[in-house]
Amino acid sequence: MAITHKRRDAAIWGWTLFVLVVVYLPIACGALASFNKSRYFGFPVKQYSTDWWGKTVDSIEIGMIVKTSISVALLVTVFSVVIATFGALAFARYDWKGRRLYQKLILLPIFFPQPVLGLAMLLGFNAVGIQTSWMTAVFAHMVWIVPVVTLVIAIQVYGFDPSLEEAAFDLGCSRLQVLREVTLPLLWPGIWSGMLFAFLLSWSNFPLSLYTTGADSTIPEWLYAKMVAGYTPMVPALGTMATLGAAALLLAGGLVGMLVRRRATA
């Protein structure tokens, strides 16, 4: 018995380690490449330097690209969360004719191949005569991200007793007071997760941006373009920065969520 347990534990640990290496080694390689003094990556790294990181931070072009990515991600976050919150309530709470169809339709875009979705939207923008720019990319991202965020928030809606809203209404609340005093505070954890999802999915999206940003460029687009032509270690440097930024956001988000929960259950 003891021996089989040991074997099983060893297998679990071995597998876990393998997965971790597969997932995180490429990211570590990217970081390593960005600290390489020479222009082209070779292993082992002969001479380390932070020159390319400095150049990346100082680059005006990269500054604009980062600004575009942040703008797109922020707008996508705000719009998606508002639409998804009310969508999730309609999705999970209220019973109305056509609800089942709506539940299916709203989730469908998640399964569309994104390059096809991007191309379709580019053609659509052209057809109605809209000039593509980072603002059309906001719309394109939302087509894919709103369903995801709706799903995340809907899980929270399913998780709380609808009689809480009825009780608030019964105790004298107007519809707006019910929303402010009961519904939104209880949905808060779901909304918070939804916000993180929306920002990070937009931040890392490549296929939709490629078709719909027009002359503007986001971080993933720039990384791709420079890989195709004009590689410098600024590519892995920016890639590593984008990854670290996302990780920091996730960490901060998790921390805020935990603090709020701790205060609520104090």
Added chain:
Amino acid sequence: MLQTLPTEAALADAPPKPILQLVGVRKTFGSFAAVENIDLDVREGEFLTIVGPSGSGKTTLLRMLAGMDTPSEGNITLHGELINDVPPNKRPTCLVFQSLALFPHKSVGENIAFPLKVKGVDAAARKARALELMRIVRLPESYHDKNVMKCSGGERQRVALARALAYDPEVLFFDEPLSAIDYKLKKTLEKELKDLHRETGKTFIYITHSLEEAMVMSDRIGVMRAGRLVQVGTPEEIYGAPVDRFVCEFVGEVNTIRVKRGPDGLWSGVDVPGSFKVAPPQDGAALDEAFVVVRPEFMRFLGPGESADNRLEGTVYNEYSLGSRIQYQVRVEAKGGEKVMLVELSRARALPPGADPHVTLGWDAADAFTLES
């Protein structure tokens, strides 16, 4: 014990004006009628309990009274004013939910003061009132800032009750709030609720599937079946003079004997041979066929030389302890086999161990009643 409660007859002498009045109220969902043609006057200040098996429409009825559903037909009036379509936040009524519906993101004090916050009462006055209500429902003051989800089941009941009282409603509705509470605590809370009813003087309308709960607390009980209000009356009336077999069997176990009018004018048994005496007024004088009904606690075992208006020979074949009482199952001779009669005795009058199982059952004419067959 129950003499202090006003009886139906005493209330009829000075009929108080109904606070709530239902006329022909009906609620349908598609082709299904959940509530069917209900007429009911609720008197100001009374404790009215609606009992019925699950699916009998009592929750639907309560939701219409609270304003969360609107009747498909009929009228509900409060102080004579039609309130069919008045939303819950505009009604001077408040519902204590089965789930209690306490706000998990608010403290005990915040939950209780919630209706006051909605009304725009300032924080200091809110806190003072919350503490006052906590005293009324017997919650310690230190609970004011406690997380409501960390309270026990009984404490949550009290928070829900205090929150409803903070709204200062004229009518309080209760949707089986005690159904998930253990027996001993339930008994305590039932009595506290009854006390609170007396202290506040408000009208309470309570629904439950437990007749025991209804009997302990209510001034009047309404029995529902399949969307209809079958009988409304004091606990004594419901127990002692049920209108039909459903009510009769719902409010407790019974022995029934099918009878028809014999040539001597007495009831003659159809299934159990013999003739049976039932005292007026519930002797079914106008009927030719009926059931004679005797509750198990009115049956006794007759010793040698003891007499009773009605007698049956039988054999004890089973006994169950009901705590303070013992129930016996007794087989008696009947057409086409045997029939089981139930006898309930207090422990003090129980059959001694090893007693002869052949017994004579006896009951008095005044303790039996008839029901239309």
